[in-house]
Amino acid sequence: MANNPVDPEHQSAGAWAKKYYFATRVVMEAVLRPYGVGPTQWYVMHQLMTVGPTSQRDLARMLQIERATLTGVVAALVRKGLVEQKPDATDQRQKVLNATPAGAALWQELPDPIALILETAFDGIAQAEIDTTARVLREATGKLTALFPKGNES
Structure with missing residues (x-):
């Protein structure tokens, strides 16, 4: 039965969204592994390289990850010399992240795993279908x- 949630071949949109998510993680990890960067580290670097300095608190919200998780990710990037962490000028308790020159240099070398994923996954699929899929999932x-807003805070 296609609609039976215990069926290992569950075919709902949600099941496929989850499978797509896991497949993208595998691609991201494989593409970034040679550079010593993980997917969440890449997203942090992407934010810093495309937008600029960002507060660590805002980054946790944007990436929808726990602050403790982000703390570990940032610590690894700082240890690698790719990111610097400084106290916020207006609130010393908050940290602002910025890419270092070494981080900027690595960013220039990194392949874009998102571009690869989009090019591969959606090759041959009409843009109207992609737009519909994005709209439905959004x-x-x-x-x-909205159903459980407290459980969806990051």
């Missing part, structure tokens, strides 16, 4: 987030 996510 609306469904919004409805579920």
Whole structure:
């Protein structure tokens, strides 16, 4: 039965969204591994390289990860010399992250795993279908987030 949630071949949109997510993680990890960067580290670097200095608190919200998780990710990037962490000028308790020159140099070498994923996953699929899929998942996510907003805070 295709709609039976205990069926290992469950075919719902949610099941496929989860499979897609896990497949993208595998691709990201494989592409970034030779550079010693993990997917979450890449997302931190992406933010810093495309937007600029960002508060660690804001980054946790943007990436929708726990602050403790981000603390470990940032510590690894600092240890590698790719990111610097400084106290915020207006609130010394908060930290602002910025890419170092070494981080900027590595960023220039890194392949873009998101571009590879999009090019590969959606090759041959009409843009209208991609847009519909994104819209449906965005609306469904919004409805579920609204259902239990406290559980969806990061």
